[in-house]
Amino acid sequence: MRLEDHEILLKFQHPASRNLAFNQLVRKYQSKVYWHVRKMVVDHDDADDLTQDVFVKVWKHLENFRQDAQLFTWIYRIATNECLNFLSSKRRKFLLPLNDVGAELAAKIEADPAIAGDEIELKLQKAILRLPDKQRLVFNLRYYDEMPYEQMAEVTGTSVGALKASYHHAVKKVEEYVTRTTDD
Amino acid sequence: MKPAFKLDAHPRRPRPLLSEPPADYFDKLPTRIMARLPQADERAAPAAWAWLSFLSPVLRTGLASVAVLGGFAASFYMSGSAPLVPATASTAALDAVPRTELANYLLTSGTRVETSDLATLTAAHPNIAKGFLRVSDEELNDALDAQPTDDPTYL
Numbered sequence: 599m600r601l602e603d604h605e606i607l608l609k610f611q612h613p614a615s616r617n618l619a620f621n622q623l624v625r626k627y628q629s630k631v632y633w634h635v636r637k638m639v640v641d642h643d644d645a646d647d648l649t650q651d652v653f654v655k656v657w658k659h660l661e662n663f664r665q666d667a668q669l670f671t672w673i674y675r676i677a678t679n680e681c682l683n684f685l686s687s688k689r690r691k692f693l694l695p696l697n698d699v700g701a702e703l704a705a706k707i708e709a710d711p712a713i714a715g716d717e718i719e720l721k722l723q724k725a726i727l728r729l730p731d732k733q734r735l736v737f738n739l740r741y742y743d744e745m746p747y748e749q750m751a752e753v754t755g756t757s758v759g760a761l762k763a764s765y766h767h768a769v770k771k772v773e774e775y776v777t778r779t780t781d782d
Numbered sequence: 783m784k785p786a787f788k789l790d791a792h793p794r795r796p797r798p799l800l801s802e803p804p805a806d807y808f809d810k811l812p813t814r815i816m817a818r819l820p821q822a823d824e825r826a827a828p829a830a831w832a833w834l835s836f837l838s839p840v841l842r843t844g845l846a847s848v849a850v851l852g853g854f855a856a857s858f859y860m861s862g863s864a865p866l867v868p869a870t871a872s873t874a875a876l877d878a879v880p881r882t883e884l885a886n887y888l889l890t891s892g893t894r895v896e897t898s899d900l901a902t903l904t905a906a907h908p909n910i911a912k913g914f915l916r917v918s919d920e921e922l923n924d925a926l927d928a929q930p931t932d933d934p935t936y937l
Binding site for chain 1: 794802803807811839
């Protein structure tokens with residue numbers, strides 16, 4: 599049985615039911631968090647580590663969660679920050695410019711058997727990975743998750759107008775890249 | 783001319799074509815995450831403070847502010863000059879000290895008793911004049927009136 603968010607939060611307040619409530623929370627949101635992270639970092643092992651980190655942070659800060667936002671939006675925000683920090687620290691650690699991380703992720707996509715043989719899909723993924731991290735995040739939230747702009751604004755802390763503009767530019771870049779790299 | 787790629791015309795998927803995680807990944811993940819959580823006794827407040835967890839964050843913040851301000855006030859009060867009015871217990875204890883010992887202490891310790899001390903102490907504890915000092919009101923007034931006018935305490 600799946601608990602509603604408010605039931606989870608209520609049970610979490612009481613030490614006796616805290617672990618049970620948190621276990622329910624993880625089961626409810628683990629898949630969404632994992633795939634949100636996986637789209638950003640591509641690699642399963644990285645996504646696995648980050649997903650765990652996200653939920654550990656959720657555990658630590660859930661008591662302070664203000665219910666003026668949706669629980670999932672708040673969790674998404676934590677996951678988003680974890681991803682952006684991970685990519686940025688990876689870049690700093692190896693002194694990599696933006697495109698090299700994209701190239702590394704693209705190589706992982708290319709090696710993934712799930713995408714083998716689907717040329718257009720591969721080009722699409724490569725095009726998405728060429729986007730700057732934050733723009734890629736906006737693209738993922740809108741294109742794959744079909745998240746409303748208002749909710750995206752809560753997750754990213756950016757205005758709806760800026761998000762619409764960012765998504766519009768991202769789509770243009772993706773379309774141009776796929777068109778340019780596709781044979782006649 | 784190449785046909786332009788249009789994202790809207792491309793079949794939309796819920797996520798990119800990436801290999802799925804291992805089959806039992808999501809069955810095991812909650813257990814792995816729970817194992818990584820800080821232990822309950824590390825995280826839980828000591829029993830004496832457990833009631834704090836039932837307060838809302840706003841109340842807890844308010845309580846913390848009051849505690850901090852109270853701490854400041856207490857440290858300010860305690861670090862200030864000694865209270866002008868000695869505690870009753872202290873004066874009672876002082877009464878129990880033989881006069882000769884007290885006189886010897888004052889003579890040998892270099893402690894200087896000013897007439898201002900006499901004025902302050904007798905004003906706060908009128909009984910000390912009759913009890914410990916064993917002087918009449920007139921003798922006390924004479925002693926206080928006789929203080930030099932250049933005593934800086936009263937300038």
